[in-house]
Amino acid sequence: MRYGLILLLFHLLCTCVRAQDTPREVLLRLFDGMRSGDSTGMAALFHPRASLNSLGEDGGLQQGSIESWLTALNQTAPGTLDEQLHYTEIRTDGGLATAWTPYTFVLNGEVHHCGTNAFQLMQTTRGTWQLLNIADTRRTTGCTLPDTTSVEQELRDLADGWHAAAARADATTYFGMLSDSAVYIGTDPAEHWTKAEFEAFARPYFAAGEAWDFTARERHVFYDPYATTAYWDELLDTWMGPCRGTGIAERNAAGEWKIVHYTLSVAVPNERMEGYRALIGKE
Incomplete structure (x- = not known):
């Protein structure tokens, strides 16, 4: 029984590490968690000193809390939030990665706003990647859904x-x-x-x-x-x-x-x- 439990914990640990092997996989987990309304395990995607910032249409900067965002996410019904990416550009140098993701945010099936996310990620000593900073722009005009053409x-x-x-x-x-x-x-x-x-x-x-x-x-x-x-x-x-x-x-x-x-x-x-x-x- 104890041996089986150890194997299960080892499997879960390996799965968690594999899921953060690359910056792209971290982002996939982030957006999948948002769509599912389930923040379970998502705190591991963030560095303890991670920051969250948003630049509004008026140029004002709003600072958010990762902890508050995850708590609110866990109280959201699955399918309520859907941040759809137009494309993802990632640049890396050693243990630093930057991702640029223009997006359209869909709330309850309706286009709500759009803009661009700028992510910074860092590689930990264990080889996994964590989100270090998220900044985004937001606007409510000129928003279109991503083109599904290949x-x-x-x-x-x-x-x-x-x-x-x-x-x-x-x-x-x-x-x-x-x-x-x-x-x-x-x-x-x-x-x-x-x-x-x-x-x-x-x-x-x-x-x-x-x-x-x-x-x-x-x-x-x-x-x-x-x-x-x-x-x-x-x-x-x-x-x-x-x-x-x-x-x-x-x-x-x-x-x-x-x-x-x-x-x-x-x-x-x-x-x-x-x-x-x-x-x-x-x-």
């Missing part, structure tokens, strides 16, 4: 939408999908443009309603574990013949994907390389 599909939609905007000569949408610091590299060796330079070059074509029509027949998409930076390569059907394109995109502060770099090159088949070299005077 990250890969978001990026495919971004690339397809960008090319489609050019095909219909929609300059506002096309250049709006580029970040302000974007770089576009065209097929000509001289075409290394900033966004402003590229827009100046392309403006006459868009104004005449005769911008280019590129269609992807093949695309490969890649993104980092936190879905904040992505790139893709694609094989395009164009008026020039087959081309290769490579795009890089980043999420901005609003969580939107913006294209920060794009390179376009003409795809010359190997068996036609000699003719191409002759064409450009490289025989």
Whole structure:
């Protein structure tokens, strides 16, 4: 009997440690506990000196109590509180981690407010992670529920939408999908443009309603574990013949994907390389 109890306690201890192996797992436990209305064991997620702060729409700072928050949470019916994350970005250096999580807070099934959580976590001497500080912003306007579209599909939609905007000569949408610091590299060796330079070059074509029509027949998409930076390569059907394109995109502060770099090159088949070299005077 005693042996069985020891095994059970050992199992529970190992489960608790495993559940705090990474900063992401700590956050998952935090939000799962909120949704379930059960704060049992959640105190272990927090460092004894952890702080809780909230920045309101008026710029005022409100300081909260972790203990009071956990007590109130335990008195809340399951399903009452649901903090839905748009995405999670985590950065770590040694025993310090910072997480950035834009969220929408749902109360009793209705959108209540939204904002961004900024978490700081530290790794203990036992190797587990604990929350050191939570700060958030809160607003009641412009709140939307997280998009359930997969990250890969978001990026495919971004690339397809960008090319489609050019095909219909929609300059506002096309250049709006580029970040302000974007770089576009065209097929000509001289075409290394900033966004402003590229827009100046392309403006006459868009104004005449005769911008280019590129269609992807093949695309490969890649993104980092936190879905904040992505790139893709694609094989395009164009008026020039087959081309290769490579795009890089980043999420901005609003969580939107913006294209920060794009390179376009003409795809010359190997068996036609000699003719191409002759064409450009490289025989």
